[in-house]
Structures are given as C-alpha cells and as structure tokens.
Amino acid sequence: MRKPRIEDLRPSRLPVTVLAAAVGAGSAVLLMLRLFVPRPVGVADNYDGVRLMCHLGVDVRLPRNTPRLRDYVYYRYDHLAHFSCQRHALGTIRLPDVPYRSSQLLVLYAARGLTRVLGLPGYLDLRAVGIVCCLLIGAAVGLLYRVATLRHRYRLLVCAAVVAVVADTVFIDYAVSPFSEIASVIGLLYVAVGVLMLAGPSRRRRLAGIAVTGVSGLFLATAKTQNVPAVLPLALVLLAPAVPVVSAAPERLTQLAGLLRLHALRGLDRRLRHRLTGLVAVVVMAAGAFAVSGNEDKRTAQLTEANFVSVTLLPTSAHPQRDLAEFGAPAWLAQYAGAPPWCAPTALQDSAGYQKFTKSLSHQRILGFFLNHPTRLLPVLDTVAGYFYEPRPTATLCGVGPHGTQVMVLPRLGNYTHLAHTPRGLQDHRWSPVTDALGLLRGFGMGTLLLLWLVPAAAVTAVRRRRALRGVGALLGLLLAVAVTQFGASAFADGIDTAKHLDLAVLATALAWVFAAVEVLAALTTRGARDETGVASIPRPATQPESEPVR
Structure with missing residues (x-):
C-alpha cells in the first residue's frame, strides 16, 4: 500500500521574513524593468498636472517647437522663482482656482530627494517618482506574502498575480506622470495587506492590522477627491471588531462596568482597547479625507x-x-x-x-x-x-x-x-492584460459590470472555508465596496476625464478577481488532497484464497 504524502507546511528552510523581503525586492525590480526597459513610459499631462506640481513650485521644461503637452511624456521639472499654487496662470494656460491636495505629494517629496541622489537633471525628475513608486509597491507585495495565510506556492501565485495586474499600462504608467492615480494604487495595496492582518491569529497582529489599514486608508482616501467615498467601507472594516457580541459573558460586562467606574486605565479590557484603536483610526482617516474633499471651492x-x-x-x-x-x-x-x-x-x-x-x-x-x-x-x-x-x-x-x-x-x-x-500620442501596449480583457467587453453595459463584481464574491462564498470567509472574504468585500463606491463617485461627480477617474475602481475589481481565483484554487487543491489522503488511509481487505472447485 502506498503511503500518503504529507506535505510540509513550511514554505522552505529560509525564514518567512527573508522570503517576504526577496519577494518584495523582486517585485520592485520587475516593475522598474516594466517602466524603464527598453524605453521609459509614463502618462502625458493634460494641462491639469500643474494643480498638483505647483506645491513644489516646479514647472515642466519644454524644448522649443514642442508639440502639444498631452501627446508626450516629459520628465524634467525645474523650480521657478516666486511660483506657487496661488498663481492662477502659467504662461498662456489659465489654471483652476484651487490646486489639488493629495497624498501623492509625499511621494513627490521623496522623489525630489532621490533626484538629487541619482544626479538626475532638473529640480524633480519623474523617473525618480517612478522608482519610489516601484519600491513602495514592492514593499506592499512583500508584506502581502508575509501576512497571507496560504501555502508557499499560493503565496507566490497571489503575489505574482498582483504584480501582473499592477504592471498593466493603466496602473504602473501613472508612476511617471504628474497625476495622483498611482497614490491610489499604492494605498489600495497596503489596505489589502492591513485587512489580511486584521484576520490574523494573534491580537498583536490584529492591532498592527488596524494601524496599517488606518494609515494606508488615509493615504488612499486623500489621494484623489473621487476616493473619499471609500472611507465608508474602510470604516466598516476597522470597526468590525468593535461590534459587541450579544453572547458575551455577563461577568465580562460587569468587570468592564466596574473598571469604568473606577477610571482605572490600566485595567481596561483588551477588547475595549481593540475597539478604541479602530475607532481612533476611523476618526483620523475620515477627518483627513473630508479635509481634502472640502478643499474644492x-x-x-x-x-x-x-x-x-x-x-x-x-x-x-x-x-x-x-x-x-x-x-x-x-x-x-x-x-x-x-x-x-x-x-x-x-x-x-x-x-x-x-x-x-x-x-x-x-x-x-x-x-x-x-x-x-x-x-x-x-x-x-x-x-x-x-x-x-x-x-x-x-x-x-x-x-x-x-x-x-x-x-x-x-x-x-x-x-x-x-x-x-515617436509619433504623437503613442500608446503603451507592452503589457496590458487588464486593459485587453476589459476591451473584450466593450459595448456591454452595467449588467456585465455587475457580473464582474458578483462572480468573485460568489466563488469565494461557494468555497465555504471558515478562514477564507474571515480573511480573504473580508478583503474581497472591501475591494468590491471600494470599486462600487468609487464607480458611483466618478459617474455622478463629473462628466469629463471619467476613464481616468475610474482607475481605482478598475484596480479594485481586478484585485478582487485575483484573490478570489487564488482562494478557490487553494481550496479545491486542498480538498482534493484531503480526499486522496482519506481514500489512501482506508485499509484494504485482506485477499482471500480462491476456493477449490467442487468436484
């Protein structure tokens, strides 16, 4: 009888932290190669980028007889004396009254320092912005490998799929541009990591998950005005541990009431501290988001x-x-x-x-x-x-x-x-799996889009794994909620540049399919291996000697 093979749950002999660092570094290198080899790619300015770049007092440097700005990508930005966001005209281009406030400014300031370290020309080089974005995304992918409760092969699979999605031209090309869409990409990836940490086995990891989700949620919500509705699903995720359980022991409630009466901070219940931490994160995130959204005149x-x-x-x-x-x-x-x-x-x-x-x-x-x-x-x-x-x-x-x-x-x-x-307005088609897949649905309406949102949720629900419903299921629900709310904000908030405003909804939908597919694959293979082990462990009946023929 063949003995069933017991698979080692350890990913390898290396510590998981070392493997996570290797995955993160490899992801960052792959994204840099995607951006800069054989030629750098980015997204050209539509004359709206100055509303963000004016915070650094810089303007793009254009050579003589330059074609229209929207047709080509320009890297070099030079500092202009006495130029700020209070100036409402740049040459012959009249600027809107209010500049953009965005968390992307943190990335730009980091890229300003990297521009000096690398010796790139100008005050700010957008290629340095691209490098900073690739490093941040790589770190998010490494953390995803670290916190995912999957076997080694499935961790690698989900990380590779996430990198493949982010490397699409409608996402990573924004890393070399004067727009803040790439900040939405970075923020959503770290939010995904934080939500998975919230479903962790230890209380320390769950508290760390609240911190990661709160900080990254604030970064995401303040990236663009259209991202503000994402605060609602993020708040629900952060406050989920704060929902009181009816079946809780009465003595715990009695103890908590006694502690509150005595005002003893040291004796606060751990569950209450957990709830208060999530509440503080929600308050800070909401305050930052509405401060940005209230900037519009x-x-x-x-x-x-x-x-x-x-x-x-x-x-x-x-x-x-x-x-x-x-x-x-x-x-x-x-x-x-x-x-x-x-x-x-x-x-x-x-x-x-x-x-x-x-x-x-x-x-x-x-x-x-x-x-x-x-x-x-x-x-x-x-x-x-x-x-x-x-x-x-x-x-x-x-x-x-x-x-x-x-x-x-x-x-x-x-x-x-x-x-x-280079021809004017040349498009990047080197790697566009998400763009090409959505292009196959061109001409379909809202019904097809609803299916794109419902199929991943139905697939994960059909798996019926307790861990999946608690971890990946919560993440999937958050991604779909972000996609729906951001779609609604882009649909009814403005009528122009809608395709650019829908970038976060497209990314959230693509990531939902990635996590759902890997979860279903892991569930099916695990179930198949369990069935095979069960069949192999059933003892076979001893063979009986054939009876002699009756004469």
Whole structure:
C-alpha cells in the first residue's frame, strides 16, 4: 500500500521574513524593468498636472517647437522663482482656482530627494517618482506574502498575480506622470495587506492590522477627491471588531462596568482597547479625507455638476429640453449635449440664465432629479460603464461639430517621450492584460459590470472555508465596496476625464478577481488532497484464497 504524502507546511528552510523581503525586492525590480526597459513610459499631462506640481513650485521644461503637452511624456521639472499654487496662470494656460491636495505629494517629496541622489537633471525628475513608486509597491507585495495565510506556492501565485495586474499600462504608467492615480494604487495595496492582518491569529497582529489599514486608508482616501467615498467601507472594516457580541459573558460586562467606574486605565479590557484603536483610526482617516474633499471651492463644484448634466445626463435623454427646464437651465445648452458647457461661446457662459443655473445646482438637486425619474438612472450607469471597459486616460477637448457647435473630443494621453521621432500620442501596449480583457467587453453595459463584481464574491462564498470567509472574504468585500463606491463617485461627480477617474475602481475589481481565483484554487487543491489522503488511509481487505472447485 502506498503511503500518503504529507506535505510540509513550511514554505522552505529560509525564514518567512527573508522570503517576504526577496519577494518584495523582486517585485520592485520587475516593475522598474516594466517602466524603464527598453524605453521609459509614463502618462502625458493634460494641462491639469500643474494643480498638483505647483506645491513644489516646479514647472515642466519644454524644448522649443514642442508639440502639444498631452501627446508626450516629459520628465524634467525645474523650480521657478516666486511660483506657487496661488498663481492662477502659467504662461498662456489659465489654471483652476484651487490646486489639488493629495497624498501623492509625499511621494513627490521623496522623489525630489532621490533626484538629487541619482544626479538626475532638473529640480524633480519623474523617473525618480517612478522608482519610489516601484519600491513602495514592492514593499506592499512583500508584506502581502508575509501576512497571507496560504501555502508557499499560493503565496507566490497571489503575489505574482498582483504584480501582473499592477504592471498593466493603466496602473504602473501613472508612476511617471504628474497625476495622483498611482497614490491610489499604492494605498489600495497596503489596505489589502492591513485587512489580511486584521484576520490574523494573534491580537498583536490584529492591532498592527488596524494601524496599517488606518494609515494606508488615509493615504488612499486623500489621494484623489473621487476616493473619499471609500472611507465608508474602510470604516466598516476597522470597526468590525468593535461590534459587541450579544453572547458575551455577563461577568465580562460587569468587570468592564466596574473598571469604568473606577477610571482605572490600566485595567481596561483588551477588547475595549481593540475597539478604541479602530475607532481612533476611523476618526483620523475620515477627518483627513473630508479635509481634502472640502478643499474644492464652490465655483469648481458648480462647474463639475454642470459638466455632469451636459456631458452625461443630456445624451441619455429623449427630451433634453424638458430636463433642462426642470433644472432651470437655458435652452441653448441642449445644443451642447455630450460636451462640457465650456465648449459654448463665452457670451453664453456669461449670460444671466446660465449663471443662475450653475448657482442653483447641487448634489442634492441632482439626487432629487433621479428620485423623480428613477428610469433615467440605468442609461447613465450604462454610459459610465462604457468608460470602465476602456480605462486608458484621455484629455477632454472641444472640437468642431455640426452647425458650428462644439463637441467633446477625447484624445488619449501619450505614454512615450518625443525622442526618436515617436509619433504623437503613442500608446503603451507592452503589457496590458487588464486593459485587453476589459476591451473584450466593450459595448456591454452595467449588467456585465455587475457580473464582474458578483462572480468573485460568489466563488469565494461557494468555497465555504471558515478562514477564507474571515480573511480573504473580508478583503474581497472591501475591494468590491471600494470599486462600487468609487464607480458611483466618478459617474455622478463629473462628466469629463471619467476613464481616468475610474482607475481605482478598475484596480479594485481586478484585485478582487485575483484573490478570489487564488482562494478557490487553494481550496479545491486542498480538498482534493484531503480526499486522496482519506481514500489512501482506508485499509484494504485482506485477499482471500480462491476456493477449490467442487468436484
């Protein structure tokens, strides 16, 4: 009888911390090779990057006879004397009134120091930003290997899959750009690590998980204004240990009440300290997120809401004039359905009717419109889902349309420099598994997107493993919640640059599929090995000698 093979649970003879460091370093090196070999890639500026870069007092240095900024990537930024975010014009480009506040500034300041260490030209080189981002992502992948409660082979598999997803052109290329999307990528990866730590076996690891989730959640929520809704699912995860259990022992509650009466801090119950730690993390994260989101001035908020009405809502309407009348908007805005209002002539934008319309707009009024017309919600979601299936960032322009009107044009931002006679707006296609997979769904609507969110959740639930439902299941729920909330924020918060704003929702969806696939694979192989071991351990009956034939 063949003895069943008992698999060693140890990943190797090396300590797990050493293996995690090796995985993290290898991931960072692979991402650097992806960014810089054979040619560096990034994301060109759409003339909006200065709202972030102005905090460092820098401007991109363009050579003479330079083509349009959005067609090529430029690395070098030089420091300008007396230049700050209070200046509302840069050359002939008029800047918005309010600059961006983002956690990406921490990455930029670190890259400023690396620029000096490496001797790169200029005050800030975006290639140094790319290196810093690769190191941070590599460290997140190494931590993921360290805290994942999987066998060695499955830890390597999930880390490799995460690196493969992040290396897609719609994610890693932002590392060399004047945008803050890469901060969202970094923050979400560390949030995933923190959530897995929250499901750890020891109290010390769970407390560390609260700290990691809180800090990384703050970094994620403050990366972009569209990320603020992600605070809600993050708060639910952090406060989950704070939910009191009804079946708790009465003596524990009595002891806790006595301690509170005596005001003895040393005797506080460990569970209460755990709850208070999570509550403090939520308060800090929420305060930081709303401080960033509250930075937008009223004029910019009104323009954003007007963009949503004209770009997203009107093209889905069978009676645009009726909708405009309900919003109190001028009738001429129907001629610019599908285009931002700033495509209209300046005289129309300065008219009293349009100014009254923008001042009366608010998120509450838009919500009331959909409450009165619930059937209008699905066409809007279908339109925004179309951007989800084409996640490459674009610039929003106004082109010549029929009858002398202006229409919205969405050229894609370039990924290469202008060197070596590179064509304008050349796209990076060297590694784009997520982009290509979503491209196969182009033309489908919101129903298909719902399936993309429901299938991973259903797969992990079908596994029915207690550890999976507690660890990976919680992470999967968080990722899907982040994807849904960020999709909603991008759908109804603005009508332009929607594909770029959906970047976090696309990443969260892709990571949900990765963790669900690895978890299902680990469950099926473990179950198969257990069944094989059980069959092999059943003793076979002794063979009986054949009876002699009866004569």
